[in-house]
Amino acid sequence: MSYRNENDNRKLFVGNLPRNINYEELREIFGQVGDVKYAKVINRENVKVPYGFVIMSNENEAKKARDTLDGYELDGRNINVEISGQKGSSQRKVRKFQQDKQLSDRVMFVCNLPFTLSQEDLVDLFSDFECENAKLVIRDGQSKGFGFIRFPTAELLQEAIKMMNNHKIGDRYIKVRKAFKTDDLKVEKKLPQENKGMNNQENQELEQEQEQQQEQEQQQN
Known part of the structure; x- marks a missing residue:
C-alpha cells in the first residue's frame, strides 16, 4: 500500500x-x-x-x-x-x-551526515569547539545520517552552529541547529561512562529538568 x-x-x-x-x-x-x-x-x-x-x-x-x-x-x-x-x-x-x-542550550542536532561517518569522526569534526561528547544515531547497524553533539557552554554551541551549518563533507552539506532539551539526556545516557563530560550536579540538574517537563506534559494531556 x-x-x-x-x-x-x-x-x-x-x-x-x-x-x-x-x-x-x-x-x-x-x-x-x-x-x-x-x-x-x-x-x-x-x-x-x-x-x-x-x-x-x-x-x-x-x-x-x-x-x-x-x-x-x-x-x-x-x-x-x-x-x-x-x-x-x-x-x-x-x-x-x-x-x-524546550530548545537546549548545549546540545546540537546535526543532520545530512555521510552514512560512512563514524561517531569518532563526528567528535573530530567538532573538536575545534571543545565538544564534550557525541551520539550518532544508528539503527540496525547503519548510521541514519544524523546525531547529537554536546558542548560545555552555550557560547560554544552558538559558535559551532554559526561556523558549521552548511559545512561540506564529501558531497553533502551538513545542517546544524539547537536540539530539543529532551535530547540532553539522550546524549548523556547513551554514551559510555568514560565519554561522559558532566559531573553529578549537572546530571542531577538535567534529570530534574526532564522530570519537570514530563510533569508539564502530563498536566497538558
Whole structure:
C-alpha cells in the first residue's frame, strides 16, 4: 500500500520550507520526534515556497510532531506543521512559545551526515569547539545520517552552529541547529561512562529538568 493512501490522521503537511531542503533532511528532523514512515518535499521551480508531507507511524506521534515542530526555525524560516486536512490551530503561538522553551542550550542536532561517518569522526569534526561528547544515531547497524553533539557552554554551541551549518563533507552539506532539551539526556545516557563530560550536579540538574517537563506534559494531556 502506498503511504500516500494512509489515514490522514498520521499525515502531516509541512509548509514554509527553505529552498535547499530535501526529503532526507525533512525525515531526519521529524525523526527526532517519532518514527517517520514517509517524507516528501515539493520543491519545483514553479513552487514559490517549498512544502512537504510527512507520515508518522501513528496518530499520537503525528500530533506530537505537530505540537513540537510547528513554528520550528529552519534555515531562517519558521515552518508550519498541520495534520493533513485540518486548518491551522489558534494554539500555534502557544505551541511556538512552548517549543522555544524546550530548545537546549548545549546540545546540537546535526543532520545530512555521510552514512560512512563514524561517531569518532563526528567528535573530530567538532573538536575545534571543545565538544564534550557525541551520539550518532544508528539503527540496525547503519548510521541514519544524523546525531547529537554536546558542548560545555552555550557560547560554544552558538559558535559551532554559526561556523558549521552548511559545512561540506564529501558531497553533502551538513545542517546544524539547537536540539530539543529532551535530547540532553539522550546524549548523556547513551554514551559510555568514560565519554561522559558532566559531573553529578549537572546530571542531577538535567534529570530534574526532564522530570519537570514530563510533569508539564502530563498536566497538558
